[in-house]
Amino acid sequence: MPKAGPCQMSTSAASGDDASPLGRWQRRIVVSLMLVLTACGTDAARSSPTLRPSPSASISEEPGFGTVEPAPGSDSEVYGPNPGAIVVAIDPGHGGCLDWGVPDPSERGVELAEKTLTLEIAHRLRDRLEAEGIGVVMIRDGDDALAGDDYPPLDCQGPPWRDVNGDGLSGFGDDALPEATRTRDELQARLDLANLAQADALVSIHINSPSAGGQRIEIAFSETFYTDETSWGVEATARLAELVQAGVVDRLAPLATYERGDRGLTAHNFYLVAPPLIEETDERPNRWAQPTRGGLMPVVLAEVGSITLRAEHDLLSSPQGQDAVAAGVFDGLAAFFGERELAGRIGLADAGPSQPMPVAGDGPMYWPPVAPVGPLKLRLTNTGTAAWASGMELVAGWEETDQPYLAFAPGGLVPLDVEVPALAPGESVVVEVILPSPPAGRGVAWISLGSGGETLADHGSPALQLSSEAS
Numbered sequence: 225m226p227k228a229g230p231c232q233m234s235t236s237a238a239s240g241d242d243a244s245p246l247g248r249w250q251r252r253i254v255v256s257l258m259l260v261l262t263a264c265g266t267d268a269a270r271s272s273p274t275l276r277p278s279p280s281a282s283i284s285e286e287p288g289f290g291t292v293e294p295a296p297g298s299d300s301e302v303y304g305p306n307p308g309a310i311v312v313a314i315d316p317g318h319g320g321c322l323d324w325g326v327p328d329p330s331e332r333g334v335e336l337a338e339k340t341l342t343l344e345i346a347h348r349l350r351d352r353l354e355a356e357g358i359g360v361v362m363i364r365d366g367d368d369a370l371a372g373d374d375y376p377p378l379d380c381q382g383p384p385w386r387d388v389n390g391d392g393l394s395g396f397g398d399d400a401l402p403e404a405t406r407t408r409d410e411l412q413a414r415l416d417l418a419n420l421a422q423a424d425a426l427v428s429i430h431i432n433s434p435s436a437g438g439q440r441i442e443i444a445f446s447e448t449f450y451t452d453e454t455s456w457g458v459e460a461t462a463r464l465a466e467l468v469q470a471g472v473v474d475r476l477a478p479l480a481t482y483e484r485g486d487r488g489l490t491a492h493n494f495y496l497v498a499p500p501l502i503e504e505t506d507e508r509p510n511r512w513a514q515p516t517r518g519g520l521m522p523v524v525l526a527e528v529g530s531i532t533l534r535a536e537h538d539l540l541s542s543p544q545g546q547d548a549v550a551a552g553v554f555d556g557l558a559a560f561f562g563e564r565e566l567a568g569r570i571g572l573a574d575a576g577p578s579q580p581m582p583v584a585g586d587g588p589m590y591w592p593p594v595a596p597v598g599p600l601k602l603r604l605t606n607t608g609t610a611a612w613a614s615g616m617e618l619v620a621g622w623e624e625t626d627q628p629y630l631a632f633a634p635g636g637l638v639p640l641d642v643e644v645p646a647l648a649p650g651e652s653v654v655v656e657v658i659l660p661s662p663p664a665g666r667g668v669a670w671i672s673l674g675s676g677g678e679t680l681a682d683h684g685s686p687a688l689q690l691s692s693e694a695s
């Protein structure tokens with residue numbers, strides 16, 4: 225059985241003819257995020273008529289508490305109790321002048337390259353999710369790269385390179401440091417955006433180019449990659465991968481007029497799905513093979529189909545095929561959120577609609593907001609399908625760091641002096657807390673909800689991170 229090389233690892237510009245300029249760099253805002261923090265309104269008209277009385281309403285007069293706000297309720301197929309509290313990050317694989325992903329094997333042009341098809345599929349997925357009230361972060365919304373796309377030998381004059389992952393290297397690379405330099409910074413920027421948006425899931429969409437011995441193989445199949453090396457990976461990420469894979473396979477099957485396979489799941493630490501590499505070991509000697517800051521939520525990389533079989537390529541280039549893939553990923557996400565019991569979103573209550581915006585410079589692009597001076601108002605929302613246990617604790621800790629944000633919880637998380645109501649699915653509450661004192665140097669605070677020695681971050685609900693200083 226030939227082993228298919230995942231298209232994430234392919235490089236377009238390395239072989240010259242794979243890449244060509246697309247003309248001018250189109251500067252775009254690459255994120256679109258629906259209102260998340262304001263979605264838990266108190267407007268009675270939006271409340272579900274079947275909502276039961278909140279068990280926590282009686283404590284709303286206590287200092288430090290707001291009123292428990294009922295789940296708005298909806299007919300959302302993805303998360304009925306409070307769809308606006310869910311955020312999905314969609315990564316259309318590849319993009320920009322340099323990185324076409326897999327080019328069209330028939331050399332018909334950029335319109336049929338992997339990067340174009342993944343963006344089309346991603347837009348269809350975005351539209352489906354937004355129609356169900358879900359917040360969406362588009363990692364890229366056009367034919368762009370985030371972390372640099374400047375390479376005159378191939379006539380690419382995109383934005384200048386940045387060292388996003390902090391390895392001291394940036395740019396396209398050279399003979400000593402081949403193309404992966406660019407890829408590492410680009411993929412780190414994509415992870416940073418999803419992490420600081422506190423996305424509930426990150427789905428990266430790719431189309432495979434199966435090959436063996438350097439030869440393309442004309443077969444068609446779907447395959448989904450994930451990591452099982454995070455605390456939530458074995459259960460949550462594997463389950464998301466399983467559901468996305470099944471959704472795509474099922475939706476493409478009725479459209480395929482050719483044989484296509486189901487390669488199922490593979491746990492493999494491709495850069496985008498991998499946990500951060502803490503230190504090099506004999507088993508894991510390559511410090512460049514994993515990100516500095518890994519995804520803080522379930523991340524899956526779906527090779528939705530194959531570009532090398534012409535019939536499959538034609539299907540994935542058609543509106544029907546692209547819509548089927550989007551529907552399949554949507555099905556997987558809806559099933560995932562429909563069975564995710566324990567989850568929560570912690571956000572700044574006064575921030576209003578927010579989305580991570582890139583900062584200028586030549587380093588990391590996305591940084592956390594600055595912690596306000598004095599009492600901190602946080603909105604806590606139950607985004608799972610089970611009520612929170614009573615006695616959940618809001619916990620926080622600081623770490624002094626020059627990293628934009630933390631890849632792991634800092635040591636010594638302490639409980640904050642506030643009682644957390646046992647929120648039902650979709651319910652939210654605003655609480656007021658005082659954070660521990662920040663370190664002398666620049667620090668980042670990590671705020672999560674804990675119970676029984678674990679926090680929601682251990683289950684793949686990203687912590688709220690705040691900086692002690694403006695970046």
Ligand SMILES: [Zn+2]
Pocket residue numbers: 230231232233317318325326338429430431
């Ligand atoms: Zn790819």
